[in-house]
Amino acid sequence: MLTEIEYQLVNHYQHEMPMSPTPFADIAEQLDIDEAKVISVLKSLTERGIVSRVGPVFQHKKVGASTLVAMSIPENKLQTVADIVSSYAEVNHNYERDDDINLWFVVVAPTQQNIQQVLADIEKQTGFPVINLPMEQDFHIDLGFAL
Amino acid sequence: MTQNDIDHYIMASLQEGLPICSRPYAALARELKLTEQQIVDRIQWLKDNDYIRRYGIIVRHKELGFHANAMVVWDIADDQVTNIGNQLALQSSVTLCYQRPRRLPEWRYNLFSMIHGHDRQEVLNKIETIEQELNLTDVPHKPLFSQRRFKQRGGRFIYVPEMEKQTINYA
Incomplete structure:
Protein backbone atom coordinates (compact mmCIF):
# COMPACT_ATOMS: atom_id res chain seq x y z
CA MET A 1 0.00 0.00 0.00
CA ARG A 48 -4.74 10.46 -0.69
CA GLY A 49 -5.75 11.35 2.86
CA ILE A 50 -3.04 9.23 4.49
CA VAL A 51 -1.30 12.31 5.83
CA SER A 52 -3.66 14.75 7.46
CA ARG A 53 -1.06 17.52 7.75
CA VAL A 54 2.56 18.21 8.59
CA GLY A 55 2.99 20.31 11.68
CA PRO A 56 2.41 20.54 15.40
CA VAL A 57 0.19 18.60 17.75
CA PHE A 58 -0.48 21.09 20.51
CA GLN A 59 -0.61 20.36 24.19
CA HIS A 60 -4.26 21.23 24.64
CA LYS A 61 -3.90 21.84 28.33
CA LYS A 62 -1.45 24.67 27.67
CA VAL A 63 -2.74 25.91 24.33
CA GLY A 64 -6.43 26.50 24.44
CA ALA A 65 -8.94 24.06 25.85
CA SER A 66 -10.41 20.79 24.67
CA THR A 67 -12.87 18.17 25.73
CA LEU A 68 -14.39 14.86 24.66
CA VAL A 69 -18.14 14.96 24.22
CA ALA A 70 -20.62 12.09 24.03
CA MET A 71 -24.26 12.00 22.97
CA SER A 72 -26.91 9.33 22.85
CA ILE A 73 -28.83 9.73 19.59
CA PRO A 74 -31.56 7.54 18.08
CA GLU A 75 -30.26 5.73 15.00
CA ASN A 76 -32.68 7.43 12.62
CA LYS A 77 -31.51 10.87 13.72
CA LEU A 78 -27.81 10.11 13.98
CA GLN A 79 -26.68 11.34 10.56
CA THR A 80 -28.59 14.60 10.93
CA VAL A 81 -27.25 15.31 14.41
CA ALA A 82 -23.73 14.27 13.37
CA ASP A 83 -23.85 16.69 10.44
CA ILE A 84 -24.87 19.55 12.74
CA VAL A 85 -22.06 18.65 15.16
CA SER A 86 -19.49 18.35 12.34
CA SER A 87 -20.42 21.79 11.03
CA TYR A 88 -18.71 23.46 14.00
CA ALA A 89 -15.13 24.50 13.24
CA GLU A 90 -14.27 23.63 16.87
CA VAL A 91 -15.28 19.98 16.39
CA ASN A 92 -12.91 17.28 15.17
CA HIS A 93 -12.78 13.50 15.34
CA ASN A 94 -16.53 13.06 15.21
CA TYR A 95 -17.31 9.32 15.28
CA GLU A 96 -20.18 6.95 15.62
CA ARG A 97 -19.31 4.25 18.18
CA ASP A 98 -21.15 1.03 18.93
CA ASP A 99 -22.72 1.87 22.26
CA ASP A 100 -25.99 3.35 23.55
CA ILE A 101 -23.97 6.52 23.80
CA ASN A 102 -23.17 6.49 20.12
CA LEU A 103 -21.82 9.87 19.02
CA TRP A 104 -18.36 10.90 20.18
CA PHE A 105 -16.44 14.01 19.24
CA VAL A 106 -13.68 16.31 20.41
CA VAL A 107 -14.19 20.05 20.82
CA VAL A 108 -11.20 22.37 20.86
CA ALA A 109 -11.37 26.13 21.42
CA PRO A 110 -9.27 28.94 22.90
CA THR A 111 -10.95 28.89 26.32
CA GLN A 112 -13.21 26.77 28.51
CA GLN A 113 -15.82 29.46 28.07
CA ASN A 114 -15.79 29.02 24.29
CA ILE A 115 -16.22 25.28 24.79
CA GLN A 116 -19.21 25.81 27.07
CA GLN A 117 -20.77 28.08 24.44
CA VAL A 118 -20.25 25.53 21.68
CA LEU A 119 -21.73 22.73 23.81
CA ALA A 120 -24.75 24.83 24.77
CA ASP A 121 -25.25 25.71 21.14
CA ILE A 122 -24.99 22.07 20.04
CA GLU A 123 -27.63 21.11 22.61
CA LYS A 124 -29.88 23.87 21.36
CA GLN A 125 -29.39 23.08 17.67
CA THR A 126 -29.79 19.31 18.03
CA GLY A 127 -32.27 19.08 20.91
CA PHE A 128 -30.17 16.40 22.63
CA PRO A 129 -28.06 16.69 25.80
CA VAL A 130 -24.28 16.35 25.72
CA ILE A 131 -22.06 14.53 28.19
CA ASN A 132 -18.95 16.61 28.70
CA LEU A 133 -15.85 14.55 29.54
CA PRO A 134 -12.85 16.88 29.83
CA MET A 135 -9.42 15.37 30.32
CA GLU A 136 -8.36 15.18 33.96
CA GLN A 137 -5.05 13.41 33.49
CA ASP A 138 -2.98 12.69 30.40
CA PHE A 139 -0.93 9.52 30.56
CA HIS A 140 1.73 10.61 28.17
CA ILE A 141 2.53 8.49 25.15
CA ASP A 142 5.46 10.03 23.42
CA LEU A 143 5.42 8.19 20.15
CA GLY A 144 3.52 8.72 16.98
CA PHE A 145 1.68 5.85 15.40
CA ALA A 146 4.00 2.89 14.76
CA LEU A 147 3.37 1.07 11.49
CA MET B 1 3.76 42.79 18.99
CA THR B 2 4.76 41.13 22.23
CA GLN B 3 6.54 37.78 22.25
CA ASN B 4 3.26 36.27 23.36
CA ASP B 5 1.46 37.75 20.34
CA ILE B 6 4.16 36.40 18.05
CA ASP B 7 3.93 32.91 19.54
CA HIS B 8 0.17 33.03 19.25
CA TYR B 9 0.37 34.08 15.62
CA ILE B 10 2.87 31.32 14.85
CA MET B 11 0.72 28.65 16.50
CA ALA B 12 -2.43 29.89 14.77
CA SER B 13 -0.65 29.76 11.42
CA LEU B 14 0.72 26.26 11.99
CA GLN B 15 -2.46 24.61 13.19
CA GLU B 16 -3.64 23.69 9.70
CA GLY B 17 -0.22 22.32 8.81
CA LEU B 18 2.88 23.58 7.04
CA PRO B 19 2.77 24.32 3.33
CA ILE B 20 4.57 21.44 1.61
CA CYS B 21 7.24 23.37 -0.20
CA SER B 22 10.92 24.13 -0.10
CA ARG B 23 10.68 27.06 2.31
CA PRO B 24 7.57 26.39 4.39
CA TYR B 25 8.31 29.18 6.90
CA ALA B 26 9.04 31.92 4.35
CA ALA B 27 5.54 33.41 4.16
CA LEU B 28 5.11 33.36 7.93
CA ALA B 29 8.50 35.01 8.40
CA ARG B 30 7.51 37.77 5.99
CA GLU B 31 4.21 38.36 7.78
CA LEU B 32 5.94 38.66 11.14
CA LYS B 33 8.99 40.52 9.78
CA LEU B 34 11.27 37.83 11.23
CA THR B 35 13.79 35.52 9.64
CA GLU B 36 12.83 31.92 8.91
CA GLN B 37 15.43 30.82 11.44
CA GLN B 38 13.78 32.99 14.10
CA ILE B 39 10.45 31.31 13.37
CA VAL B 40 12.05 27.88 13.66
CA ASP B 41 13.71 28.90 16.93
CA ARG B 42 10.35 29.97 18.36
CA ILE B 43 8.78 26.65 17.34
CA GLN B 44 11.67 24.87 19.01
CA TRP B 45 11.00 26.93 22.16
CA LEU B 46 7.30 26.04 22.02
CA LYS B 47 8.28 22.36 21.80
CA ASP B 48 10.79 22.61 24.63
CA ASN B 49 8.21 24.29 26.83
CA ASP B 50 5.49 21.76 26.16
CA TYR B 51 3.13 23.90 24.12
CA ILE B 52 3.74 21.51 21.24
CA ARG B 53 3.75 17.85 22.15
CA ARG B 54 5.02 16.61 18.85
CA TYR B 55 5.92 18.15 15.53
CA GLY B 56 5.88 16.17 12.33
CA ILE B 57 3.77 14.15 9.94
CA ILE B 58 0.26 13.53 11.23
CA VAL B 59 -1.37 10.44 9.75
CA ARG B 60 -4.90 9.12 9.44
CA HIS B 61 -5.02 5.57 10.73
CA LYS B 62 -7.84 4.32 8.56
CA GLU B 63 -6.15 5.37 5.34
CA LEU B 64 -3.06 3.47 6.51
CA GLY B 65 -5.06 0.24 6.66
CA PHE B 66 -5.93 0.37 10.36
CA HIS B 67 -9.64 -0.02 9.80
CA ALA B 68 -10.65 -0.79 13.36
CA ASN B 69 -10.26 1.42 16.37
CA ALA B 70 -11.73 1.01 19.78
CA MET B 71 -11.95 3.46 22.59
CA VAL B 72 -11.62 1.08 25.51
CA VAL B 73 -13.18 2.57 28.62
CA TRP B 74 -12.42 1.33 32.11
CA ASP B 75 -14.06 1.88 35.49
CA ILE B 76 -11.04 2.05 37.78
CA ALA B 77 -11.11 2.78 41.51
CA ASP B 78 -10.11 6.41 42.03
CA ASP B 79 -7.06 5.53 44.10
CA GLN B 80 -5.83 3.17 41.37
CA VAL B 81 -6.47 5.22 38.27
CA THR B 82 -3.08 6.96 38.07
CA ASN B 83 -1.24 3.70 38.50
CA ILE B 84 -3.31 1.82 35.93
CA GLY B 85 -3.26 4.78 33.54
CA ASN B 86 0.53 4.84 33.61
CA GLN B 87 0.68 1.10 32.97
CA LEU B 88 -1.81 1.28 30.10
CA ALA B 89 0.19 4.10 28.49
CA LEU B 90 3.23 1.82 28.39
CA GLN B 91 1.40 -0.84 26.36
CA SER B 92 2.58 -0.67 22.76
CA SER B 93 -0.96 -1.07 21.43
CA VAL B 94 -2.29 1.98 23.30
CA THR B 95 -2.00 5.24 21.36
CA LEU B 96 -3.84 7.60 23.75
CA CYS B 97 -4.70 7.29 27.41
CA TYR B 98 -6.67 9.78 29.49
CA GLN B 99 -8.48 10.00 32.78
CA ARG B 100 -11.87 11.69 32.45
CA PRO B 101 -14.71 12.28 34.94
CA ARG B 102 -17.51 9.85 35.57
CA ARG B 103 -20.97 11.24 34.85
CA LEU B 104 -23.27 9.10 36.92
CA PRO B 105 -25.70 7.58 36.35
CA GLU B 106 -25.25 7.53 32.57
CA TRP B 107 -21.44 7.18 32.43
CA ARG B 108 -19.39 5.21 34.95
CA TYR B 109 -16.01 4.92 33.17
CA ASN B 110 -13.07 7.11 34.18
CA LEU B 111 -10.14 5.82 32.11
CA PHE B 112 -10.02 5.98 28.31
CA SER B 113 -7.51 4.26 26.05
CA MET B 114 -7.38 4.16 22.26
CA ILE B 115 -6.38 1.00 20.44
CA HIS B 116 -6.04 0.61 16.67
CA GLY B 117 -5.87 -2.53 14.54
CA HIS B 118 -6.20 -3.70 10.97
CA ASP B 119 -9.49 -5.29 11.87
CA ARG B 120 -11.82 -5.80 14.80
CA GLN B 121 -10.34 -9.15 15.81
CA GLU B 122 -6.83 -7.71 16.01
CA VAL B 123 -8.09 -4.99 18.35
CA LEU B 124 -9.92 -7.55 20.51
CA ASN B 125 -6.74 -9.63 20.72
CA LYS B 126 -4.76 -6.58 21.81
CA ILE B 127 -7.35 -5.83 24.49
CA GLU B 128 -7.15 -9.39 25.75
CA THR B 129 -3.38 -9.14 26.01
CA ILE B 130 -3.73 -5.96 28.06
CA GLU B 131 -6.38 -7.51 30.33
CA GLN B 132 -4.03 -10.35 31.10
CA GLU B 133 -0.81 -8.41 31.45
CA LEU B 134 -2.31 -5.77 33.73
CA ASN B 135 -4.68 -8.14 35.52
CA LEU B 136 -7.75 -6.16 34.47
CA THR B 137 -10.04 -8.99 33.38
CA ASP B 138 -12.45 -8.44 36.28
CA VAL B 139 -12.43 -4.66 36.12
CA PRO B 140 -15.54 -3.27 34.39
CA HIS B 141 -14.56 -2.17 30.89
CA LYS B 142 -15.75 -2.29 27.31
CA PRO B 143 -14.50 -1.45 23.84
CA LEU B 144 -16.44 1.16 21.87
CA PHE B 145 -15.56 0.42 18.26
CA SER B 146 -15.82 3.24 15.79
CA GLN B 147 -18.46 2.84 13.11
CA ARG B 148 -19.02 5.81 10.86
CA ARG B 149 -16.41 8.56 10.85
CA PHE B 150 -18.22 11.84 10.35
CA LYS B 151 -15.23 14.15 10.65
CA GLN B 152 -11.51 13.93 11.25
CA ARG B 153 -9.34 16.99 11.07
CA GLY B 154 -7.21 19.13 13.31
CA GLY B 155 -9.46 21.40 15.29
CA ARG B 156 -8.95 25.09 14.97
CA PHE B 157 -8.53 26.26 18.51
CA ILE B 158 -6.37 29.31 18.17
CA TYR B 159 -8.23 32.13 16.55
CA VAL B 160 -6.53 35.03 14.90
CA PRO B 161 -8.89 37.99 14.83
CA GLU B 162 -9.94 37.74 11.17
CA MET B 163 -10.46 34.02 11.50
CA GLU B 164 -12.65 34.51 14.52
CA LYS B 165 -15.17 36.49 12.54
CA GLN B 166 -15.33 33.87 9.84
CA THR B 167 -15.53 30.75 11.91
CA ILE B 168 -17.30 31.63 15.12
CA ASN B 169 -20.95 32.27 15.00
CA TYR B 170 -22.35 31.62 18.42
CA ALA B 171 -26.09 31.90 18.48
Whole structure:
Protein backbone atom coordinates (compact mmCIF):
# COMPACT_ATOMS: atom_id res chain seq x y z
CA MET A 1 0.00 0.00 0.00
CA LEU A 2 2.85 2.39 0.81
CA THR A 3 6.00 2.62 -1.27
CA GLU A 4 9.33 2.28 0.49
CA ILE A 5 9.84 6.05 0.56
CA GLU A 6 6.31 6.68 1.81
CA TYR A 7 6.82 4.14 4.55
CA GLN A 8 10.11 5.75 5.59
CA LEU A 9 8.55 9.20 5.74
CA VAL A 10 5.48 8.15 7.68
CA ASN A 11 7.35 5.92 10.07
CA HIS A 12 10.25 8.24 10.89
CA TYR A 13 8.87 11.75 10.88
CA GLN A 14 5.72 11.67 13.00
CA HIS A 15 7.49 12.79 16.12
CA GLU A 16 10.54 14.75 15.07
CA MET A 17 10.83 16.92 12.00
CA PRO A 18 14.17 18.54 11.26
CA MET A 19 13.99 21.97 12.87
CA SER A 20 15.40 24.22 10.17
CA PRO A 21 14.05 26.62 7.53
CA THR A 22 14.32 23.78 4.99
CA PRO A 23 12.90 20.70 6.74
CA PHE A 24 12.06 18.82 3.55
CA ALA A 25 15.57 19.28 2.15
CA ASP A 26 16.92 17.98 5.47
CA ILE A 27 14.65 14.94 5.31
CA ALA A 28 15.77 14.36 1.72
CA GLU A 29 19.39 14.40 2.82
CA GLN A 30 18.70 11.96 5.65
CA LEU A 31 16.90 9.58 3.28
CA ASP A 32 19.41 10.17 0.48
CA ILE A 33 16.80 11.29 -2.06
CA ASP A 34 15.91 14.61 -3.75
CA GLU A 35 14.01 17.32 -1.92
CA ALA A 36 11.59 17.45 -4.87
CA LYS A 37 10.86 13.77 -4.29
CA VAL A 38 10.11 14.33 -0.59
CA ILE A 39 7.78 17.17 -1.47
CA SER A 40 5.95 15.26 -4.20
CA VAL A 41 5.56 12.17 -2.02
CA LEU A 42 4.21 14.24 0.90
CA LYS A 43 1.78 16.00 -1.41
CA SER A 44 0.61 12.67 -2.76
CA LEU A 45 0.15 11.24 0.75
CA THR A 46 -1.84 14.33 1.69
CA GLU A 47 -4.03 14.12 -1.41
CA ARG A 48 -4.74 10.46 -0.69
CA GLY A 49 -5.75 11.35 2.86
CA ILE A 50 -3.04 9.23 4.49
CA VAL A 51 -1.30 12.31 5.83
CA SER A 52 -3.66 14.75 7.46
CA ARG A 53 -1.06 17.52 7.75
CA VAL A 54 2.56 18.21 8.59
CA GLY A 55 2.99 20.31 11.68
CA PRO A 56 2.41 20.54 15.40
CA VAL A 57 0.19 18.60 17.75
CA PHE A 58 -0.48 21.09 20.51
CA GLN A 59 -0.61 20.36 24.19
CA HIS A 60 -4.26 21.23 24.64
CA LYS A 61 -3.90 21.84 28.33
CA LYS A 62 -1.45 24.67 27.67
CA VAL A 63 -2.74 25.91 24.33
CA GLY A 64 -6.43 26.50 24.44
CA ALA A 65 -8.94 24.06 25.85
CA SER A 66 -10.41 20.79 24.67
CA THR A 67 -12.87 18.17 25.73
CA LEU A 68 -14.39 14.86 24.66
CA VAL A 69 -18.14 14.96 24.22
CA ALA A 70 -20.62 12.09 24.03
CA MET A 71 -24.26 12.00 22.97
CA SER A 72 -26.91 9.33 22.85
CA ILE A 73 -28.83 9.73 19.59
CA PRO A 74 -31.56 7.54 18.08
CA GLU A 75 -30.26 5.73 15.00
CA ASN A 76 -32.68 7.43 12.62
CA LYS A 77 -31.51 10.87 13.72
CA LEU A 78 -27.81 10.11 13.98
CA GLN A 79 -26.68 11.34 10.56
CA THR A 80 -28.59 14.60 10.93
CA VAL A 81 -27.25 15.31 14.41
CA ALA A 82 -23.73 14.27 13.37
CA ASP A 83 -23.85 16.69 10.44
CA ILE A 84 -24.87 19.55 12.74
CA VAL A 85 -22.06 18.65 15.16
CA SER A 86 -19.49 18.35 12.34
CA SER A 87 -20.42 21.79 11.03
CA TYR A 88 -18.71 23.46 14.00
CA ALA A 89 -15.13 24.50 13.24
CA GLU A 90 -14.27 23.63 16.87
CA VAL A 91 -15.28 19.98 16.39
CA ASN A 92 -12.91 17.28 15.17
CA HIS A 93 -12.78 13.50 15.34
CA ASN A 94 -16.53 13.06 15.21
CA TYR A 95 -17.31 9.32 15.28
CA GLU A 96 -20.18 6.95 15.62
CA ARG A 97 -19.31 4.25 18.18
CA ASP A 98 -21.15 1.03 18.93
CA ASP A 99 -22.72 1.87 22.26
CA ASP A 100 -25.99 3.35 23.55
CA ILE A 101 -23.97 6.52 23.80
CA ASN A 102 -23.17 6.49 20.12
CA LEU A 103 -21.82 9.87 19.02
CA TRP A 104 -18.36 10.90 20.18
CA PHE A 105 -16.44 14.01 19.24
CA VAL A 106 -13.68 16.31 20.41
CA VAL A 107 -14.19 20.05 20.82
CA VAL A 108 -11.20 22.37 20.86
CA ALA A 109 -11.37 26.13 21.42
CA PRO A 110 -9.27 28.94 22.90
CA THR A 111 -10.95 28.89 26.32
CA GLN A 112 -13.21 26.77 28.51
CA GLN A 113 -15.82 29.46 28.07
CA ASN A 114 -15.79 29.02 24.29
CA ILE A 115 -16.22 25.28 24.79
CA GLN A 116 -19.21 25.81 27.07
CA GLN A 117 -20.77 28.08 24.44
CA VAL A 118 -20.25 25.53 21.68
CA LEU A 119 -21.73 22.73 23.81
CA ALA A 120 -24.75 24.83 24.77
CA ASP A 121 -25.25 25.71 21.14
CA ILE A 122 -24.99 22.07 20.04
CA GLU A 123 -27.63 21.11 22.61
CA LYS A 124 -29.88 23.87 21.36
CA GLN A 125 -29.39 23.08 17.67
CA THR A 126 -29.79 19.31 18.03
CA GLY A 127 -32.27 19.08 20.91
CA PHE A 128 -30.17 16.40 22.63
CA PRO A 129 -28.06 16.69 25.80
CA VAL A 130 -24.28 16.35 25.72
CA ILE A 131 -22.06 14.53 28.19
CA ASN A 132 -18.95 16.61 28.70
CA LEU A 133 -15.85 14.55 29.54
CA PRO A 134 -12.85 16.88 29.83
CA MET A 135 -9.42 15.37 30.32
CA GLU A 136 -8.36 15.18 33.96
CA GLN A 137 -5.05 13.41 33.49
CA ASP A 138 -2.98 12.69 30.40
CA PHE A 139 -0.93 9.52 30.56
CA HIS A 140 1.73 10.61 28.17
CA ILE A 141 2.53 8.49 25.15
CA ASP A 142 5.46 10.03 23.42
CA LEU A 143 5.42 8.19 20.15
CA GLY A 144 3.52 8.72 16.98
CA PHE A 145 1.68 5.85 15.40
CA ALA A 146 4.00 2.89 14.76
CA LEU A 147 3.37 1.07 11.49
CA MET B 1 3.76 42.79 18.99
CA THR B 2 4.76 41.13 22.23
CA GLN B 3 6.54 37.78 22.25
CA ASN B 4 3.26 36.27 23.36
CA ASP B 5 1.46 37.75 20.34
CA ILE B 6 4.16 36.40 18.05
CA ASP B 7 3.93 32.91 19.54
CA HIS B 8 0.17 33.03 19.25
CA TYR B 9 0.37 34.08 15.62
CA ILE B 10 2.87 31.32 14.85
CA MET B 11 0.72 28.65 16.50
CA ALA B 12 -2.43 29.89 14.77
CA SER B 13 -0.65 29.76 11.42
CA LEU B 14 0.72 26.26 11.99
CA GLN B 15 -2.46 24.61 13.19
CA GLU B 16 -3.64 23.69 9.70
CA GLY B 17 -0.22 22.32 8.81
CA LEU B 18 2.88 23.58 7.04
CA PRO B 19 2.77 24.32 3.33
CA ILE B 20 4.57 21.44 1.61
CA CYS B 21 7.24 23.37 -0.20
CA SER B 22 10.92 24.13 -0.10
CA ARG B 23 10.68 27.06 2.31
CA PRO B 24 7.57 26.39 4.39
CA TYR B 25 8.31 29.18 6.90
CA ALA B 26 9.04 31.92 4.35
CA ALA B 27 5.54 33.41 4.16
CA LEU B 28 5.11 33.36 7.93
CA ALA B 29 8.50 35.01 8.40
CA ARG B 30 7.51 37.77 5.99
CA GLU B 31 4.21 38.36 7.78
CA LEU B 32 5.94 38.66 11.14
CA LYS B 33 8.99 40.52 9.78
CA LEU B 34 11.27 37.83 11.23
CA THR B 35 13.79 35.52 9.64
CA GLU B 36 12.83 31.92 8.91
CA GLN B 37 15.43 30.82 11.44
CA GLN B 38 13.78 32.99 14.10
CA ILE B 39 10.45 31.31 13.37
CA VAL B 40 12.05 27.88 13.66
CA ASP B 41 13.71 28.90 16.93
CA ARG B 42 10.35 29.97 18.36
CA ILE B 43 8.78 26.65 17.34
CA GLN B 44 11.67 24.87 19.01
CA TRP B 45 11.00 26.93 22.16
CA LEU B 46 7.30 26.04 22.02
CA LYS B 47 8.28 22.36 21.80
CA ASP B 48 10.79 22.61 24.63
CA ASN B 49 8.21 24.29 26.83
CA ASP B 50 5.49 21.76 26.16
CA TYR B 51 3.13 23.90 24.12
CA ILE B 52 3.74 21.51 21.24
CA ARG B 53 3.75 17.85 22.15
CA ARG B 54 5.02 16.61 18.85
CA TYR B 55 5.92 18.15 15.53
CA GLY B 56 5.88 16.17 12.33
CA ILE B 57 3.77 14.15 9.94
CA ILE B 58 0.26 13.53 11.23
CA VAL B 59 -1.37 10.44 9.75
CA ARG B 60 -4.90 9.12 9.44
CA HIS B 61 -5.02 5.57 10.73
CA LYS B 62 -7.84 4.32 8.56
CA GLU B 63 -6.15 5.37 5.34
CA LEU B 64 -3.06 3.47 6.51
CA GLY B 65 -5.06 0.24 6.66
CA PHE B 66 -5.93 0.37 10.36
CA HIS B 67 -9.64 -0.02 9.80
CA ALA B 68 -10.65 -0.79 13.36
CA ASN B 69 -10.26 1.42 16.37
CA ALA B 70 -11.73 1.01 19.78
CA MET B 71 -11.95 3.46 22.59
CA VAL B 72 -11.62 1.08 25.51
CA VAL B 73 -13.18 2.57 28.62
CA TRP B 74 -12.42 1.33 32.11
CA ASP B 75 -14.06 1.88 35.49
CA ILE B 76 -11.04 2.05 37.78
CA ALA B 77 -11.11 2.78 41.51
CA ASP B 78 -10.11 6.41 42.03
CA ASP B 79 -7.06 5.53 44.10
CA GLN B 80 -5.83 3.17 41.37
CA VAL B 81 -6.47 5.22 38.27
CA THR B 82 -3.08 6.96 38.07
CA ASN B 83 -1.24 3.70 38.50
CA ILE B 84 -3.31 1.82 35.93
CA GLY B 85 -3.26 4.78 33.54
CA ASN B 86 0.53 4.84 33.61
CA GLN B 87 0.68 1.10 32.97
CA LEU B 88 -1.81 1.28 30.10
CA ALA B 89 0.19 4.10 28.49
CA LEU B 90 3.23 1.82 28.39
CA GLN B 91 1.40 -0.84 26.36
CA SER B 92 2.58 -0.67 22.76
CA SER B 93 -0.96 -1.07 21.43
CA VAL B 94 -2.29 1.98 23.30
CA THR B 95 -2.00 5.24 21.36
CA LEU B 96 -3.84 7.60 23.75
CA CYS B 97 -4.70 7.29 27.41
CA TYR B 98 -6.67 9.78 29.49
CA GLN B 99 -8.48 10.00 32.78
CA ARG B 100 -11.87 11.69 32.45
CA PRO B 101 -14.71 12.28 34.94
CA ARG B 102 -17.51 9.85 35.57
CA ARG B 103 -20.97 11.24 34.85
CA LEU B 104 -23.27 9.10 36.92
CA PRO B 105 -25.70 7.58 36.35
CA GLU B 106 -25.25 7.53 32.57
CA TRP B 107 -21.44 7.18 32.43
CA ARG B 108 -19.39 5.21 34.95
CA TYR B 109 -16.01 4.92 33.17
CA ASN B 110 -13.07 7.11 34.18
CA LEU B 111 -10.14 5.82 32.11
CA PHE B 112 -10.02 5.98 28.31
CA SER B 113 -7.51 4.26 26.05
CA MET B 114 -7.38 4.16 22.26
CA ILE B 115 -6.38 1.00 20.44
CA HIS B 116 -6.04 0.61 16.67
CA GLY B 117 -5.87 -2.53 14.54
CA HIS B 118 -6.20 -3.70 10.97
CA ASP B 119 -9.49 -5.29 11.87
CA ARG B 120 -11.82 -5.80 14.80
CA GLN B 121 -10.34 -9.15 15.81
CA GLU B 122 -6.83 -7.71 16.01
CA VAL B 123 -8.09 -4.99 18.35
CA LEU B 124 -9.92 -7.55 20.51
CA ASN B 125 -6.74 -9.63 20.72
CA LYS B 126 -4.76 -6.58 21.81
CA ILE B 127 -7.35 -5.83 24.49
CA GLU B 128 -7.15 -9.39 25.75
CA THR B 129 -3.38 -9.14 26.01
CA ILE B 130 -3.73 -5.96 28.06
CA GLU B 131 -6.38 -7.51 30.33
CA GLN B 132 -4.03 -10.35 31.10
CA GLU B 133 -0.81 -8.41 31.45
CA LEU B 134 -2.31 -5.77 33.73
CA ASN B 135 -4.68 -8.14 35.52
CA LEU B 136 -7.75 -6.16 34.47
CA THR B 137 -10.04 -8.99 33.38
CA ASP B 138 -12.45 -8.44 36.28
CA VAL B 139 -12.43 -4.66 36.12
CA PRO B 140 -15.54 -3.27 34.39
CA HIS B 141 -14.56 -2.17 30.89
CA LYS B 142 -15.75 -2.29 27.31
CA PRO B 143 -14.50 -1.45 23.84
CA LEU B 144 -16.44 1.16 21.87
CA PHE B 145 -15.56 0.42 18.26
CA SER B 146 -15.82 3.24 15.79
CA GLN B 147 -18.46 2.84 13.11
CA ARG B 148 -19.02 5.81 10.86
CA ARG B 149 -16.41 8.56 10.85
CA PHE B 150 -18.22 11.84 10.35
CA LYS B 151 -15.23 14.15 10.65
CA GLN B 152 -11.51 13.93 11.25
CA ARG B 153 -9.34 16.99 11.07
CA GLY B 154 -7.21 19.13 13.31
CA GLY B 155 -9.46 21.40 15.29
CA ARG B 156 -8.95 25.09 14.97
CA PHE B 157 -8.53 26.26 18.51
CA ILE B 158 -6.37 29.31 18.17
CA TYR B 159 -8.23 32.13 16.55
CA VAL B 160 -6.53 35.03 14.90
CA PRO B 161 -8.89 37.99 14.83
CA GLU B 162 -9.94 37.74 11.17
CA MET B 163 -10.46 34.02 11.50
CA GLU B 164 -12.65 34.51 14.52
CA LYS B 165 -15.17 36.49 12.54
CA GLN B 166 -15.33 33.87 9.84
CA THR B 167 -15.53 30.75 11.91
CA ILE B 168 -17.30 31.63 15.12
CA ASN B 169 -20.95 32.27 15.00
CA TYR B 170 -22.35 31.62 18.42
CA ALA B 171 -26.09 31.90 18.48
